[in-house]
Amino acid sequence: MxxxxxxxxxxxxxxxxxxxxxxxxxxxxxxxxxxRLAENPSDKLLPSLxxxxxxxxxxxxxxxxxxxxxxxxxxxxxxxxxxxxxVGLSATIGLVIGVFNGMIxxxxxxxxxxxxxxxxxxxxxxxxxxxxxxxxxxxxxxxxIVIGITPVIIRDIQLRTDALPSEQLxxxxxxxxxxxxxxxxxxxxxxxxxxxxxxxxxxxxAWLFLxxxxxxxxxxxLGYRIFLVRRYLAMDVILPYVFWITTLAFAMDWSLKRISxxxxxxxxxxxxxxxx
Amino acid sequence: MTKTxxxxxxxxxxxxxxxxxxxxxRVNLSVQAGExxxxxxxxxxxxxxxxxxxxxxxxxxxxxxxxDGEPLDPEPSVERGIVFQKYSVFPHMTALENVMxxxxxxxxxxxxxxxxxxxxxxxxxxxxxxxxxxxxVGLGPAADKYPSELSGGMQQRLAIAQALIRKPRxxxxxxxxxxxxxxxxxxxxxxTHSLWGEQKxxxxxxxxxxxxxxxxxxxxxxFDKTRHDQQAPERxxxxxxxxxxxxxxxxxxEQLAKLQAVKPSAA
Numbered sequence: 273m274x275x276x277x278x279x280x281x282x283x284x285x286x287x288x289x290x291x292x293x294x295x296x297x298x299x300x301x302x303x304x305x306x307x308r309l310a311e312n313p314s315d316k317l318l319p320s321l322x323x324x325x326x327x328x329x330x331x332x333x334x335x336x337x338x339x340x341x342x343x344x345x346x347x348x349x350x351x352x353x354x355x356x357x358x359v360g361l362s363a364t365i366g367l368v369i370g371v372f373n374g375m376i377x378x379x380x381x382x383x384x385x386x387x388x389x390x391x392x393x394x395x396x397x398x399x400x401x402x403x404x405x406x407x408x409x410x411x412x413x414x415x416x417i418v419i420g421i422t423p424v425i426i427r428d429i430q431l432r433t434d435a436l437p438s439e440q441l442x443x444x445x446x447x448x449x450x451x452x453x454x455x456x457x458x459x460x461x462x463x464x465x466x467x468x469x470x471x472x473x474x475x476x477x478a479w480l481f482l483x484x485x486x487x488x489x490x491x492x493x494l495g496y497r498i499f500l501v502r503r504y505l506a507m508d509v510i511l512p513y514v515f516w517i518t519t520l521a522f523a524m525d526w527s528l529k530r531i532s533x534x535x536x537x538x539x540x541x542x543x544x545x546x547x548x
Numbered sequence: 549m550t551k552t553x554x555x556x557x558x559x560x561x562x563x564x565x566x567x568x569x570x571x572x573x574r575v576n577l578s579v580q581a582g583e584x585x586x587x588x589x590x591x592x593x594x595x596x597x598x599x600x601x602x603x604x605x606x607x608x609x610x611x612x613x614x615x616d617g618e619p620l621d622p623e624p625s626v627e628r629g630i631v632f633q634k635y636s637v638f639p640h641m642t643a644l645e646n647v648m649x650x651x652x653x654x655x656x657x658x659x660x661x662x663x664x665x666x667x668x669x670x671x672x673x674x675x676x677x678x679x680x681x682x683x684x685v686g687l688g689p690a691a692d693k694y695p696s697e698l699s700g701g702m703q704q705r706l707a708i709a710q711a712l713i714r715k716p717r718x719x720x721x722x723x724x725x726x727x728x729x730x731x732x733x734x735x736x737x738x739x740t741h742s743l744w745g746e747q748k749x750x751x752x753x754x755x756x757x758x759x760x761x762x763x764x765x766x767x768x769x770x771f772d773k774t775r776h777d778q779q780a781p782e783r784x785x786x787x788x789x790x791x792x793x794x795x796x797x798x799x800x801x802e803q804l805a806k807l808q809a810v811k812p813s814a815a
Contacts, residue, residue: 437635439632440636446711448653454664457653541696542694542696
């Protein structure tokens, strides 16, 4: 009899087993929702599939009666724009500071303690400061995300830079490279796939900060909408929005992984088959 | 090689200590261009420290190492090529790019200075030269492969090719074949030996394998401590206790037996 730790599900059964929990949750929802609605047809807590469909059509495919905009798409566009600018900015700052911190002792000595200290500040605690300093516009939301995730990216990149075998750096020096050439040709390219990993890992926090900032002060955005309709207990809008945000997050994570595999084949082949 | 020629490497009264721990003491040696020095010795007797001193990543506590009569640069430089046991090649570059990197770093053109890259005719020339060296070490067909796609032996061939492209004055090999299978190791010995003859290299090779040292070297150094203090073993450093000229290309059973009889720990 094979040990449990050695038994592998087939491809087909792995897919089925993966879907199973989702199906179970879905069925549980349907049953409970039905039970509640049978008791009180105007119950708002667990809406039926029909009211979800209505809400999605209302939010996504009919212009808003007040502004004439398609709210879901307008919210999505605004949120993704904030997230994209913030994550792009964080990745750039994180890469540059992380690599220089890791490679140049004279940069590391003054910057490393600062980065550690900044990374320990809970970003939500300084949100009021950001609103006061940068106003209630786009800037303060972007800055919150940047402050939240950049220190993590910096520290990750710095660790990865430190982890480069010293043999490689010595070899590069014996090939005549100066500091700049070595950073550019040896260190930076090897950090890029790790930057993508770091961004994938911090995307969760980025969404958290985005929605928090939108919940507090915004006039559009996915987080704003959820917190707005909360007042009317509009679960028929909130749940599809949450589902949509999850889908967006998954799509970003998946695309980053694909980009990494396509752009850095050497990284993934060295790591073996563990690409997830 | 006549005695009147100045030595390529001259070591004068070299000491290396870490605090109270003396690693090397009173090392005085000179090496002529074209010699192949095999370095053996028990673990922890300063072989690696000696190589690090030659490489420039550590500095002598006393004394000096002269290369062509001049003190060594205090950091790794193009005069000294190196092949480590592993991690010598860059995993994010193909074999060809790995070898070309040396030339891309060296040119005085703006693109080399700013980007570490070459373009146009300079790039074509560098590529031709790199392909030539890859061909010599038997990696011609693998030029476009990444190191992770190469076997351990091929990776070491690549590391050698990469080290040779800048035509270093001395080539340092730090247990270059230690991680390879015996059959592959034999092939690597042949390659190293023929490259040494062809390119008139001066080589320092650290090895754990005494017979490898005998087979490849034109000269064999045994690092060991000449004095021992039972109470404080770190008080005395190692020196080259045997400096044996070898007729290269063949093992000398007499010398091997003599050496193993005197110092079993050397093997």
